[in-house]
Amino acid sequence: MVSIWRRAAEVILFIVAVTMLVDFVVEMDMLQNVATDLNRWATIIAAFALGLGAYSLLTRHIRIISRKSEGWPYSIAMIGTMTVFLLTGFITRSITSDQYNWIYSTIIQPISSTMYGMNAFFIASASYRAFRARNWEAALLLVAAIFIMLKNAPIGGVISPTLPAIGKVFWDLAGATGMRGILIGIGIGTLALSLRIILAQEKTPLGGAEE
Amino acid sequence: MRSEQKLSLSKSLGRAYRQIIYLLLFISLSIPLIKPIGLPVPIHETTLGVYNTIEALEPGDVVVMASNIGAAIASEVYPQYIAVLEHVLRKDGVKILLVDHSTEAPIWTEKALEELNAYERKSYGEDFVHIGFIPGGESGIAGICRDIHSLIQVDYHGYSLSELPMMAEIRDATDFTIVIDFSASADTQFWLNQAYAPYGTRVAFGLTAVKVPDAVAYYTAGQIFGIIESLKGAAEYEILIKRPGIAAKGMDAQSIAHLLYIGLIVVGNIIFFVSKTQRKR
């Protein structure tokens, strides 16, 4: 049986979405206020959802520690670091305090930029492993990639000025055909899926099948 | 015996190809950083546009440097900012107005001023002023173009604008000689809309690589006088002002790494075709 709450959620989703959509075309102050507020509300609700995540994470790691399962010391490190951030944040009551800034720029910032930069290494291994001219499609892909690289790196223009010029032709062609087509397709696909969810035809994103 | 050993070596090399590639990349990136090779860098017309315009400035001219720099785009845009600021600081009598479009940007602006010893080289309030963060996005920019004194009363350091001698002569966008906007967002068009369109103030952009395609259209249409493109543009600028820094050093690393990628693709394909023909046999 579909619970009444579930039905209510579907109705609310419909009302919220339609309000936001109408706000996009109709000039009305009240509507605009409602839409702005709804948008802010979503952010606030999402902040509460963090508690679900924290609960799930903490129970899992506390279980690992209490059972002394494989790798339990790592769980202690995880919970320890988390506690440090929570305590520093709540004691200094701001995320711009010197102390908070220090732990943030010592831990999160360097690891984040390192992880981001690791892309360069994985691009290298993928270039070697995956860029094989197995067929015409793959060949076209890697030829385009090589010319764009020669366009971007200063060395390409030094070897020969025609290389960047060819790269530019590929780049413009890609932007005007493939990328345009992809963007248009994404727009249409988003409308189709949103429509199905808003009209309660697709029920999964609102959370599983009904029990 | 020996061939067996050889086989196992090539086999284990084949299995550890990832680690070898990572090591190669690490080395090829580190060497130019430790000892710059100085590979030639071709200078783009768009970068030269910015350089020549600044080079032609006369005493009394006012340069507005607008910044939207934050941690996300700093690696690409901050070196451009440093290079251009250095160039403008070298021009005697040219006044510099620094404005920021995000809450994070003022920190980077101050960092740049300190890195270039601006406070010792020039006198604050007479040669340059750091306005700080201007809230309100496009309407904020429209506000300073219309009447800067009515929108902003105090600068970043808390001085009243009316106390600063330089600001006495600067009232609206007609007093700005050029505007250079360092950003990665739609802000670039804001200056075009609010300063170039109504007042004819000339505008140039310093951008991240992704934003360049949009801006090229403005350049070809003659609406902006230059674009500095990503780290590459910063390197070109550093070379133009003969002050090779992080970007120029990075360019060697960029060139070598790109060549390595191309080499890897080529080697990968050679191995692929060789093994295919062997299998056919």
Next chain:
Amino acid sequence: MDTISVLVSTALILMIYSILYRENPAFRLAENILIGATVGHSIVVGVFQVRDLALSKFISGIQTGNIRDIAYIIPMTLGVLIYFQFSRRYKSISRISIAVMLGVGLALSTRGLLFVNVIGQVKGAMLPLNNIKNIVYTFGLISVLTYFIYEERASKMAGPLPKVGRYLLMLTMGAYFANAIMGRLSIVIGTLNTLLMSPSCYLIPVALLLIVADLFIRTKVAKVSKT
């Protein structure tokens, strides 16, 4: 930045990089530290967000009687309702909070993506067919669009166009792949630049030594197990 901060962050950077060699305790430690730090950070930010964006507005709303501010009690209530997730019987109540977020998200995506992606791109594609380039672009785009036609009969009617579209898509993918490299390299160059400076650089040989030692031990163990 003081020395401790530099040394700690360098050690963390090297621990993360060690995954390029193989999965190891150092990486696993850095991984868990990063998870703990980021979750802690998100909670702190989230709590302050609720405090500054909702709670303080609600309180000032009660004082001034501004209905729009008082209404911030609604998202806070909805936020609490999401914890009905833990109740077996009343789980569906939490779906109301989800519905508000999903409704906002889907509507905003549809608004933006149809406006920018569809209308913007279609408008941008209306090029005068007076040179080869524009003709290629126009028919290229139409071919790409026909590739995305899924209905079998309609797809067959388009003849060879979907195939051409697929080729163009692959070319696009190659171009965009290569174009992203420069930005990624700038970031790794930035990281390496800080690594190669004193005092960070002294940690690099330590890390390399550890890796070499590990390699040595592992080959030894492998040999022993063979014999």
Next chain:
Amino acid sequence: MKLGVTMGIELISGRLSWLAITVVFSSAMLVFLVLAMKRIYDPKIRRHPGIDAIDEAIGRAVEMGQPVCYSPGIAGIYSTKYAADTSAALTILDYVAKKAVEKGAPIIVGVAPPTVLPLAEDIVKTAYITMGRPEEYKSGETVRFLSPHQWGFTSGYIGILHREKPAVNLLLGCHAAEAMIIAETGASVGAVQISGTTNVYQMPFFIAACDYTFLAEDEYAAAAYLSPDPTQRGVIFGQDIAKIICSILVLLGAISATFGIEVFKEILSL
């Protein structure tokens, strides 16, 4: 600027074309959806090879006795650009979870956005319940919350890939700069990888590193195709109609622009 309309409602100028396009496209989609539901129209939809690959890959996981890993992306459900992307990833998760549980392959879902966590938990748990094996669902283990932060999530997810050595790794939904790191790690542990995203900057990396990729709209089509209700496929033909309309508009606009008439551009700017 306001555009007066007789009905007393004022439309925002520049948005009229959006309204028209939305109404026309939505009607096309709804008409075919209803026709398919009433069994008047039976959609014959081209099957993306990635869809067959999902089934095969799960079979492989069962044979090898290794898990199926799934990431529904890093965008929350109220993301202003990727809400639909995340929804599509959840719909596909529903299919994958049921298939995996049915065939007996353990599944691990790594979650980044907290708003997605309750949904993913529900979807996977329901799959275990409907297949009659609720005891195999381990709370906190089967669906793992890693971190809402992009790089916290990435480090956690590649940690899972390295330690669990999955036979299959599915990356659906919005992935940003971490796409390449996760996908290459997946390839290095020998997993069959199937991916899909609407983040245009990451598609090329998925294409390079994964075995099968749902490119952009393919992901939405797959979500409709794999929906538990097969009549949902009707909407895909509506999407096709929308693309045909776009093609015709482009062609008409181009031809008229050749003769210096910009009327189609102006219509779309209304």
